Amino acid sequence: MPEIAEVETVRNTLKKQILYKKIENVQVLYEKMIESDIQEFKRVLKNNEFIDIKRRGKWLIFELENHYLLSHLRMEGKFFLKKENNPIEKHEHIILTFQDNTDLRYHDTRKFGRMQLIKKEELETNKAIQKQGFEPGEKELTSTYLLEKFKNKNIAIKTLLLDQTIISGLGNIYANEVLFASKINPLKKGSEITKKEAQNIVESAAKIIKRAMELGGTTIKSYTSSLGVTGRFQQELMVHKKEGEECKVCKATIKKEKINGRSTYYCPTCQK
DNA sequence: AGTGCGACCCGAACGC
DNA sequence: TGCGTTCGGGTCGCAC
Numbered sequence A: 001m002p003e004i005a006e007v008e009t010v011r012n013t014l015k016k017q018i019l020y021k022k023i024e025n026v027q028v029l030y031e032k033m034i035e036s037d038i039q040e041f042k043r044v045l046k047n048n049e050f051i052d053i054k055r056r057g058k059w060l061i062f063e064l065e066n067h068y069l070l071s072h073l074r075m076e077g078k079f080f081l082k083k084e085n086n087p088i089e090k091h092e093h094i095i096l097t098f099q100d101n102t103d104l105r106y107h108d109t110r111k112f113g114r115m116q117l118i119k120k121e122e123l124e125t126n127k128a129i130q131k132q133g134f135e136p137g138e139k140e141l142t143s144t145y146l147l148e149k150f151k152n153k154n155i156a157i158k159t160l161l162l163d164q165t166i167i168s169g170l171g172n173i174y175a176n177e178v179l180f181a182s183k184i185n186p187l188k189k190g191s192e193i194t195k196k197e198a199q200n201i202v203e204s205a206a207k208i209i210k211r212a213m214e215l216g217g218t219t220i221k222s223y224t225s226s227l228g229v230t231g232r233f234q235q236e237l238m239v240h241k242k243e244g245e246e247c248k249v250c251k252a253t254i255k256k257e258k259i260n261g262r263s264t265y266y267c268p269t270c271q272k
Numbered sequence B: 001a002g003t004g005c006g007a008c009c010c011g012a013a014c015g016c
Numbered sequence C: 001t002g003c004g005t006t007c008g009g010g011t012c013g014c015a016c
Helices: A004-018 A038-045 A120-125 A143-150 A157-161 A172-181 A195-214 A232-236
Strands: A023-028 A052-056 A059-063 A067-072 A077-083 A092-098 A102-108 A114-119 A255-259 A262-266
Touching: A004 A052, A004 A059, A004 A077, A004 A195, A023 A038, A038 A114, A067 A120, A114 A120, A143 A157, A143 A195, A157 A172, A157 A262, A172 A195, A172 A262, A195 A232
Parallel strands: none
Antiparallel strands: A023 A092, A052 A059, A059 A067, A067 A114, A077 A102, A092 A102, A255 A262
16 A cells, blocks of 8 residues: 555656646546545646645645645555556546646546645645644654653554554554564553654654655555556565564564554564 | 544455 | 455544
């Protein structure tokens, strides 16, 4: 599933390929994907062009002259660039056709992803964007900030790392990896996290996300027809999806456990 | 306010 | 083999 590193990779790739290209046609094949008014969505995008692509957490923010198009890929959303005359595939739900006869196609097997078009001034009051916490690597993400957020929380630290209002951008893969790197048991309650552990989370999260971004993420196989890029962070995972394997640090057996309904992988020895 | 959980989806994995 | 069932996973909204 796309997490912050994957979304950043998509952003960088698309920026090289679609900016300043005039959009000639807009097809919405699955209407529930658009959370704003659909006629307005089509009307504004048509004959318009993207001038930048920004990101906040896992949200992609496509900038137009007077609007932003917000896009969340959720688990399986992907963008493909294709020739306009390629047959439309089953899971391609939103299609923007540019003047040069190429399409930007949004593909989403499970239809979980969402888009919304907003006026520029609405970004400041947009619920989804404004509630995002600080991102790994941002200087505001400090151990003091985390301790304040964790202090009255009686729920597992693993669950708290997935809370986008605290740290923006971590999903299941990186939450598992950050806790391993920080040597924290995923079941430990938020209120029991020490200053030192919070500092470990700050540093591990920054390091892991930076590295994952350099390697193009973990799960992405390809997101355009022209650039078949594989997320190479896959090779650096220490615990995620490694149930039954040896811990690379201590050789204990990696365990898998459901925490709040989510698969959690950890080393019972390194993460006491 | 904090917490848990169902709904949204559908392909893959599983059970019989 | 083939069918039906269960699972997963990010986010929202609702119930407690």
